[in-house]
Amino acid sequence: MCLVVGTRQLTFSDDKGDEQEWLPGDPRSAVDAFLEFVAERREAGTTSFAIEDEENDEALLLLFEVRAVCRVKGPQHARTEYRVVTGRGDHRAQVDTFVRGGFAALDPHGPWLPDVDSLLRARSAQLHEKAARRADSGSDAPERRRKELRSEFDTSVLRRTHPRELRRRLEVLTLVDGREPATVAGVTHYGFGDAVNAWFTAGGRGLVVTFDRTSALDCSDDAAAQAALYDGVPADLLALVRNAPESSTALNVPHPDGGTLVAATGIFTFAGPCAMADGLVSRLQETGTGIEDTGLDRLENFLALKDFTPAAVAQAGPWSAEDVARGFAASAPEQAVPALDKEAVDRFCEIWADSGYNDRWDVHYVLFDSYTVEEAGERRDDLLELVGTLGLDRVDAPPEATTGEVWVRTDPRIDAELGNWA
Template identity: 55%
Template sequence: MRTLTFSDGEGTERTWHPDGTRSAFDAFADFMEAHLDDDSTSVRVEDAETGDALVFLFEEEAVARVRGAGDGRSAYRVVDGGGAYRTLVVNFARGGFASLDRFGPWLPDLADLARARLRNAFETSPLRRTHPRELRRRLELLTRAGGRAPTTDGEVTRFGFGDGAGGTVDAWWTTGGRALLVTYDPDGALGSPDGAHAALYDGVPEDLLALARNTPAAETAGGALPAATGVFHLSGPCAMATGLVDRLRETGAEIGDTGTGRLLDPFLTGAGLTPETVARAAPGWRAEDVAAAFAETAAVPAPAPADRETLDRFCRIWADSGYNDRWDVHYVFFDGHALERTGGSRDELLRLIGTLGLERVDAPPGAATGEVWVRTDPRIDAELGRWA
């Protein structure tokens, strides 16, 4: 354990020694309570021997780790709750600067931190919280309710609807579960002249970008990529395109300004979608189209049963090395593990994913090389209560 110095940027300091009666975090919490108020912007936790430090930045909702001894290099990460304070302080006291590596990703500058904060904010959005199976079903229903029909070309189905005032939602969905979703709100904060939208697609995987490029020219702005104020891809957990994140950062706009807040969220929030809720959210749609959409859109089909041994083997690995993400949309395995640390269990898991016909998706940016993300499945969910 290391001797730590706490300071508040206003000249107040307190030193904690590991041989005392208070734990490092309890002493840190005492310091916070005694010396910080609503106007405080930061607090520093410094290794008394090396000069390495943790700096909690309250306005940025972030923490920096700083090398001491004249180095001065800083790296940043988003703080997503009070529990992160405890984790970081305790591990810093035990193992110093290097012990924080596994609590990243640590970002090299404030611009990357701003991007991470936007992505973190998106985590609580209705679009991110909606399971892709249910999102696909609702997009199909809304396409029909808006007076159109889904179109399928090979392994790709296209959905889309408009609000009658120039706002549109379009989506391309592959049979493998990968998808691209584009919103366009011409009157929103991100509305831009034709051609200025292309940069919003930066960072979309090439296979998904190709789906939008193949859209008939008559249905796009300039025959290139569809006009957009919001670009989202489901190659892994639903995410904003890097180009969209950069536009939000540059303009100071909010995620709802992408068009999701007006065009999509009303159909994703609440307990369920009914003809009445659709009619309220889209008063310009014809009642007969809405009624027909509910009659024609099937429920999400139940997956084929799996044998008991295969289910048990999958659930055993989940119990040992996995958990559900915060919205129960994904099973996450080997969180924070480098590939070489996962051993044979990861190879077995990948075989079981194939046998069960589950949808494995790309791990999020910054995830450890050994992590495996899989969309949740009702067959597995029904069993996990016995393994939790």
């Protein structure tokens, strides 16, 4: 049986008796509403949750305490099966699949185990494997701290801001600060004050750098330490800050291999989903400092503004109302975007409806999550061709993603059509 997303009522519940109904037409998707229900109650210590389709006698249970999910079908042809949670995005992917297609749609997302004993054996094997890896690598405390830092950043304002909106605001703020965005060889440099700089290529890849001279992370007088802060930045993005043209917003410091490097206390890449540079994460972990020490707040103060207006910017920033007004007036007006080929859009939406979802901040379409290239097969090839045809921005999948996973930045023209498929 193929279920159509959004056409049936769902019930959310937890092991403490709390319940919540989700009805078709709710402005939030069923997935987002359920995960919000879960997040609110997990803070109070609740560990088991269910999303139930009473009409079809089906349910999916999230069992956080034992890191497992359970799918239930009954009473006719009753089945209860379990699956060990293996990694990032597992819960959301399972919930998304259940909402889209019910019990049967989860078949390829196993292995599904027939009883609790089988689950416990599989869970035990997984724990032994993890313990062996930890024994090989020594204490896992540093790695745990790095994961905590990345998890914290994943909820930051910068991570939640679409690069399209980020660039629009950076352009305005650069102009408000009395400067001009400078484009050389297809790379545009934005910057304001002496704390925020950003470079974006015509293809949408970018690097945001913040600098706080008062931060414990400031190592601008130590060439090796400053270079190490950029560890993990893709080579094409690192090239944007090596021997960069002189700028009143950026401080160039010596590089150990010769030439210069832009001084930074915060380094954020836009090769895939926005992320902190590996070198920055390591430095935060080593020094016990936090994301608040990177100087990112100098940018996020403006990204957090719900209404990005001259009045709001004048209130949040150090500029006069006149300077702010001039900057807004000088910014390029929003240009009408061309319509996309309807057939190509429909084909993209069909693949999304079958094998995709939006990330938690609606910045990316995530397609073929947990698939290998072989498992995704020809449909993945079709998707990549459509991404090119439609001119969408495909980005690098996160390092921990499976080989078939595809991340594409969201586009309002596609979003307008996805409502017909959700």
